Amino acid sequence: DTAVSQTPKYLVTQMGNDKSIKCEQNLGHDTMYWYKQDSKKFLKIMFSYNNKELIINETVPNRFSPKSPDKAHLNLHINSLELGDSAVYFCASSHDTGVGYGYTFGSGTRLTVV
Amino acid sequence: DAKTTQPPSMDCAEGRAANLPCNHSTISGNEYVYWYRQIHSQGPQYIIHGLKNNETNEMASLIITEDRKSSTLILPHATLRDTAVYYCIVRGTGTASKLTFGTGTRLQVTL
Numbered sequence: 542d543t544a545v546s547q548t549p550k551y552l553v554t555q556m557g558n559d560k561s562i563k564c565e566q567n568l569g570h571d572t573m574y575w576y577k578q579d580s581k582k583f584l585k586i587m588f589s590y591n592n593k594e595l596i597i598n599e600t601v602p603n604r605f606s607p608k609s610p611d612k613a614h615l616n617l618h619i620n621s622l623e624l625g626d627s628a629v630y631f632c633a634s635s636h637d638t639g640v641g642y643g644y645t646f647g648s649g650t651r652l653t654v655v
Numbered sequence: 656d657a658k659t660t661q662p663p664s665m666d667c668a669e670g671r672a673a674n675l676p677c678n679h680s681t682i683s684g685n686e687y688v689y690w691y692r693q694i695h696s697q698g699p700q701y702i703i704h705g706l707k708n709n710e711t712n713e714m715a716s717l718i719i720t721e722d723r724k725s726s727t728l729i730l731p732h733a734t735l736r737d738t739a740v741y742y743c744i745v746r747g748t749g750t751a752s753k754l755t756f757g758t759g760t761r762l763q764v765t766l
Contacts (some may be wrong), residue, residue, distance in 0.1 A: 556742075574753075582740070584699065584756035597753055631698050643689065644754060646698030 545647035547632050553653045555623055561618045562650045564632030573615035574633040574644065575607060590615055593635065619636050622654045661745045665745065673730040675760050677743030680724040686747045688719060690728045692739040719761040733764045
């Protein structure tokens with residue numbers, strides 16, 4: 542059974558479109574994250590939610606809006622897509638925000654904006 | 656969170672131990688050392704973490720120096736499937752603390 546699942550796995554879309562990526566975890570974790578990995582392979586955190594509350598919001602354009610309907614789900618909606626948004630987006634979860642716990646990552650969503 | 660320094664790449668023969676070094680000379684007392692790896696096109700995978708004592712699990716061992724300014728991840732018997740980018744990360748406490756990935760070490764395991 543997949544622990545952290547993301548859909549879709551691949552997404553190709555045109556500039557200016559609005560798209561969403563969904564993430565679900567069945568680990569019973571309280572905290573979820575979105576990371577972006579660009580073409581140079583740098584992994585950067587974008588957002589973190591703990592029990593549906595936003596706790597980390599890095600310098601991300603406000604075209605990106607996370608939504609956590611419950612603690613098992615963290616979706617990422619992107620408005621007015623740009624070429625520079627092309628990347629692999631990884632969702633992750635952890636037991637809570639404490640340092641004693643590792644993160645479990647999903648397999649990623651490869652977004653290509655054309 | 657403290658910054659880490661890792662060699663960009665390393666090679667290791669299959670079956671031998673892979674020792675991956677990491678420097679974190681500015682680490683503070685409440686910061687943990689984490690290791691993750693990313694196999695090509697997959698999500699990062701948690702390996703191990705520690706504060707000051709050496710740690711071992713089914714995947715690897717983590718050796719942290721007494722002054723905590725450096726650490727070594729040891730894969731005791733590397734296999735081809737261990738070829739990946741290995742990230743050493745230092746993370747502090749606090750609700751807003753986060754895993755910040757650097758450039759990592761690309762480990763190539765060869766026959």
